[in-house]
Ligand SMILES: Nc1nc2c(ncn2[C@@H]2O[C@H](COP(=O)(O)OP(=O)(O)OP(=O)(O)O)[C@@H](O)[C@H]2O)c(=O)[nH]1
């Protein structure tokens with residue numbers, strides 16, 4: 001699991017903005033560009049550092065959404081499908097994006113529905129691999145919600161595969177489970193995911 005505390009630079013910033021400016025300027029020079037030409041000045045001075053500050057917000061514990069909870073009425077599985085996510089592959093710094101599906105069996109409390117999507121968005125904003133992100137979301141939610149069982153499936157397209165390299169657009173599916181879901185819970189989750197993915 002990612003240790004967010006180790007990566008945090010400050011409460012308000014996940015990156016060293018001055019280094020990001022210098023690095024972006026240098027990269028533009030390496031690409032044979034003139035960083036001072038009109039059109040590129042704001043790119044290295046502001047836009048790229050701003051974009052990476054946002055897209056690595058998952059490194060800041062302070063950016064984690066408030067996971068407002070309510071007393072649970074039952075232990076029935078809560079299933080949330082079709083959560084869009086955008087993340088960055090740590091190998092090429094290119095996006096991978098797709099859809100996350102989550103189910104959890106509540107402990108004492110259920111979480112506000114919107115918070116599941118907010119949590120996925122926050123965790124996704126880091127340099128990672130799809131497998132690790134899937135595990136981070138599942139184990140993080142289990143901790144946050146004190147939930148005995150969490151199931152997560154993520155289906156994604158990696159632009160490092162689509163735009164370059166193998167130059168093939170395909171879907172990668174990763175799944176993880178925390179706890180010990182019953183057969184009925186597994187079936188309920190898989191049926192909901194299949195419906196969301198248009199497979200039924
Ligand atoms: N398992 C896993 N692999 C990933 C993920 N994102 C990217 N990769 C892969 O990471 C691998 C990196 O392989 P390398 O051989 O070091 O890099 P490369 O020469 O750019 O490889 P190609 O992409 O095959 O051109 C590639 O096979 C990518 O497809 C991910 O989230 N999970």
Ligand SMILES: [Zn+2]
Nearest residue numbers: 089091092160
């Ligand atoms: Zn990649």
